[in-house]
Amino acid sequence: MKRRRLLVALPAAVATVAMLPQAALAHGxxxxxxxxxxxxxxxxxxxxxxxxxxxxLAILWxxxxxxxxxxxRVCSIPQLLDAFCGAIGVAIFVLLIxxxxxxxxxxxxxxxxxxxxxxxxxxxxxxxxxxxxVFKAFNPWRAIARGVGVVAxxxxxxxxxxxxxxxxxxGRWPAAAGILAFAWIELVYSGRSDPSNLAVLALxxxxxxxxxxxxxxxxxxxxxxxxxxVYFGLFARMSPLRWxxxxxxxxxxxxxxTQIDPAPGTVALLCTMIGTTSFDGFSAGPTWGEIxxxxxxxxRNIGFSQSLSLEIAFTIGLxxxxxxxxxxxxxxxxxxxxxxxxxLSGEELGARFAHSLVPIALAYxxxxxxxxxxxxxxxxxxLVSDPLGDGxxxxxxxxxxxxxxxxxxxxxxxxxxxxxxxxxxxxxILAHDxxxxxxxxxxxxxxxxxxxxxxxxxFTSLGLWLLSAAGT
Numbered sequence: 391m392k393r394r395r396l397l398v399a400l401p402a403a404v405a406t407v408a409m410l411p412q413a414a415l416a417h418g419x420x421x422x423x424x425x426x427x428x429x430x431x432x433x434x435x436x437x438x439x440x441x442x443x444x445x446x447l448a449i450l451w452x453x454x455x456x457x458x459x460x461x462x463r464v465c466s467i468p469q470l471l472d473a474f475c476g477a478i479g480v481a482i483f484v485l486l487i488x489x490x491x492x493x494x495x496x497x498x499x500x501x502x503x504x505x506x507x508x509x510x511x512x513x514x515x516x517x518x519x520x521x522x523x524v525f526k527a528f529n530p531w532r533a534i535a536r537g538v539g540v541v542a543x544x545x546x547x548x549x550x551x552x553x554x555x556x557x558x559x560x561g562r563w564p565a566a567a568g569i570l571a572f573a574w575i576e577l578v579y580s581g582r583s584d585p586s587n588l589a590v591l592a593l594x595x596x597x598x599x600x601x602x603x604x605x606x607x608x609x610x611x612x613x614x615x616x617x618x619x620v621y622f623g624l625f626a627r628m629s630p631l632r633w634x635x636x637x638x639x640x641x642x643x644x645x646x647x648t649q650i651d652p653a654p655g656t657v658a659l660l661c662t663m664i665g666t667t668s669f670d671g672f673s674a675g676p677t678w679g680e681i682x683x684x685x686x687x688x689x690r691n692i693g694f695s696q697s698l699s700l701e702i703a704f705t706i707g708l709x710x711x712x713x714x715x716x717x718x719x720x721x722x723x724x725x726x727x728x729x730x731x732x733x734l735s736g737e738e739l740g741a742r743f744a745h746s747l748v749p750i751a752l753a754y755x756x757x758x759x760x761x762x763x764x765x766x767x768x769x770x771x772x773l774v775s776d777p778l779g780d781g782x783x784x785x786x787x788x789x790x791x792x793x794x795x796x797x798x799x800x801x802x803x804x805x806x807x808x809x810x811x812x813x814x815x816x817x818x819i820l821a822h823d824x825x826x827x828x829x830x831x832x833x834x835x836x837x838x839x840x841x842x843x844x845x846x847x848x849f850t851s852l853g854l855w856l857l858s859a860a861g862t
Contacts, residue, residue, distance in 0.1 A: 433851065433854050436807065436810065436811045436814075436850050436854065437847055437850065437851075439811050439815065440811075440814055440815065440818065440843065440846055440847055440850060441843070441847075443815045443818055443819075444818060444822075444839065444843045447818065447819065447822045447839075448822070448832075448836045448839075451819075451822060451823070451826075452826070452832055453826060454823050454824075454826050454827045455642075455823060456642060456644055456645045456647075456648050456819075456820065456823045457645075457648045457823060457824070457827050459641060459642040459645035459648075460641070461632065461639045461640060461641035461642075461645075462639065462640050462641075463637050463638070463639050463640075464637070464638045464639060464640050465637060465638050466636065466637045466638075467633070467634075467635065467636065467637055467638060469635060469636075471527075472527055472635050473533075475524075475527035475528050475533075476527065476528065476529070476530070476532065476533025476536065476537075477533065478528060479527075479528035479529055479530040479533055480530045480533050480534060482505075482528075482530070483530035483531075483592070483596070485501070485777060486501065486502050486505060486506070486588075486589070486592065487589045487592060487593060488778075489501050489502050489585060489589075489777050489778050490502045490585040490586050490587075490588055490589025490590075490592070491585075491586055491589050492778060493585060493777065493778030493779050493780065494585070494778060494779030494780065495584060495585055495586060496779060497583040497584075497585065498769070499776075499779030500585040500773075500777075500778070500779050501770075501773040501774070501777035501778075501779075502585040502588050502589065503582075503583060503585060503588060504766060504767075504769045504770060504773055505770070505773075506588060506592075507576060508759075508762060508763055508766045508767050508769075509767060509770060511572075511576070511759075512755060512759045512760075512762065512763045512767075513763055513767065514622055515621075515622065515625050515752060515755050516752075516755075516756065516763075518622045518623075518625040518626040518628075518629065519625050519626070519628050519629055519752060520629065521629060521631055522626045522629040522631035522632055522633050523622060523623050523626035523629075523632075523633060524622075524626075524633070525618065525619065525622040525623070525626075526612065526619065526622075526623065526626075526633075527633065529612070529616075529618075529619060530596070531596045531599040531600055531603070531616070532599075532603070532608060532612055532616075532619070534596075534600065535599075535600055535603040535604070535608050536608060539608070553604075553605060553606050553607035553610065554605050554606055555606075556606045556607070556610045556611070556614060558653075558654070559654055560614070560615075560654070560655075561614060561653035561654030561655040561656065562614050562615075562620055562653050562654070562655035562656050562658075562659050563654060563655035563658065563659075564602070564614065564615040564616075564617070564655075565614065565615060565616065565617045565619075565620035565621070565655070565659050566617075566655050566658045566659035566662050567617070568595075568615075568616075568617025568618070569617045569621055569659060569662050569663060569666065570662050570666065570708075570712070571617075572617065572618075573662070573666035573669075573670075573708065574705065574708060575591065576670075577666070577669060577670055577673065577704065577708060578701050578704040578705050578708060579701065580697050580700070580701060599611070599615075599616055602615045602616070614653065620659065621663070624647075624650070624660075624748050624751075625748065625751075625752050626646070627646030627647045627649070627650065627745075627748065628643060628644055628646065628647060628748060628749060628752065628816075629643070629646065630642065630643045632646060644749070644816060644819065644820060647745040647746075647748055647749075647820060648745060648820070648823070648824070650744070650745045650748075652738070652741030652742055652744065653741075654741075656741060656744045657716070657719070657740050657741060657744045657747075658716070660744055660747040660748065660751055661712060661715045661716040661719060661747070662712050663747075663751040663754075664715050664747065664750060664751050664754055664849070665708075665711045665712030665713070665714070665715035665716070666708065666711075666712060667751070667754040667755055667758050667759075668711050668715060668754065668852065668853075668856055669707060669708045669711040669712070670758055671758050671853075671856030671857060672707070672711060672856055673704065673707065675856070678707065681707070682700070682703050682704070682707070685699075685702075685703035685706065685707075686699045686700050686703050687699075689702055689703060718845060718848055718849070718852075719740065719747065719845060720736070720740065721841075721845070722841045722842055722844060722845035723736055723739050723740040723743065723841075724736055725840075725841030725844070726739065726743075726838045726839070726841045726842060727739050729837050729838050729840060729841060730825075730829050730834050730835075730837065730838035731834075732828070732829065732838075734828075742824060742828065743821055743824055743825075743842070745820055745824070746817040746818075746820040746821040746824070746842070747817065748817075748820075749812075749813040749814070749816035749817050749820070750813050750814060750817050750846075750849055752809075752813060753809045753810050753812065753813020753814065753853070754810075754813070754853060756805065756806070756809035756813075757805075757806040757807075757809045757810050757853055757857060758806075758856070758857070760802065760805050760806065760809070761797055761802045761806075764796060764797045765792060765794055765796070765797065766792070768790075768792045768793065768796070769792055771787045771790040772787055772788050772789065772790040772791075774787065775787045775788040775790075776788045803857075806857055807854065807857075810850055810853045810854065811850065814846045814847075814849060814850045817842075817846055817849075818839075818842065818843065818846055821839060821842045822835070822839055822842075825838050825839050825842075
């Protein structure tokens with residue numbers, strides 16, 4: 391009987407996004423003509439995987455498996471390792487700042503831009519999935535704050551004052567604002583390729599973090615206010631590894647996401663993470679190529695300069711795409727609330743299912759930036775030998791060049807499409823597992839997830855359309 395209901399209800403859920411595949415097909419997936427199967431099969435194959443996964447979860451996953459998953463201690467960790475990693479993080483930060491001011495101001499010759507936009511922003515996100523929250527150990531401003539606290543505690547006459555209670559209403563809004571600001575610098579700011587500008591911005595960000603940690607405590611601010619600490623920490627919760635100062639623990643993959651507290655700003659942060667990456671793909675396509683010049687011309691006509699007009703236009707586009715992503719998620723939450731007839735408010739329900747967006751956010755990062763990481767990341771081989779771009783050759787690799795043929799178009803596409811599908815399947819699993827816990831009875835839980843299936847299909851179609859638009 392349950393299977394019959396599923397077969398009857400699934401077409402209605404899929405129909406809510408039936409027009410999205412057609413929009414994606416209209417652009418042609420990434421413009422690759424040498425793929426071994428027709429391009430349109432990628433899109434419908436991805437949707438088929440989501441639908442089949444949904445049916446499988448409804449039938450074969452009757453009880454929560456991730457919400458209370460156990461973890462096992464693997465080994466102990468020397469306490470000095472945390473301080474050692476922190477010292478390395480501070481050293482890297484100092485090198486980037488020094489290179490920004492004293493090194494070449496050509497982005498390709500200075501280690502700063504490549505490290506920040508490729509190794510740090512993209513590479514560390516993938517490493518967090520594989521190895522856990524390594525950024526927390528290497529976080530330079532966290533290490534500086536801890537070092538200052540130790541020194542002040544030993545040299546002071548009395549105990550350090552206790553930190554202020556962290557305002558509950560503030561939640562993760564500072565982290566959401568920080569990620570939006572970084573995305574603005576990466577995608578909009580005209581001075582992003584200037585190493586000295588990046589150095590100034592890095593120092594300003596570090597100053598804000600130190601102030602936040604001094605006011606509210608190091609760990610409390612790291613969990614809520616530090617944009618990068620929260621960003622990489624969310625991805626690390628997908629990892630089967632969890633690090634503490636005392637030991638290394640092993641757990642079921644994805645189970646760490648179920649422990650995210652529904653703090654204010656969490657949904658906004660995740661929608662910002664997905665929306666900013668989406669805008670990066672959208673801005674490389676023909677649709678934005680038609681919209682942006684018109685907006686820029688209109689802004690110039692009212693007195694803005696060309697560069698400022700372009701920045702304003704891209705800022706509007708960036709915020710608009712983030713708002714669209716947030717609207718898609720809220721639509722799914724409202725549908726889920728209506729279908730389940732729960733007493734929870736839309737805001738409460740959205741916060742409790744926000745963790746299901748984390749795999750999608752990482753999938754978008756991999757899909758949009760993997761090729762850039764593989765190609766531009768090769769620049770680190772010569773930049774580590776000549777970080778200032780002044781002709782040095784510390785490790786003998788300064789003459790290394792980037793091999794742009796290292797990653798074929800087909801392999802790149804398979805990685806992109808595979809990341810999108812796997813990320814959205816993981817989102818379905820997390821949403822289904824949480825639905826069983828929240829809603830009474832498997833039928834209500836399954837019925838509520840028709841809307842989440844529609845959201846996942848919509849995000850998958852959006853992701854494939856963006857890859858398609860960027861490749862035409």
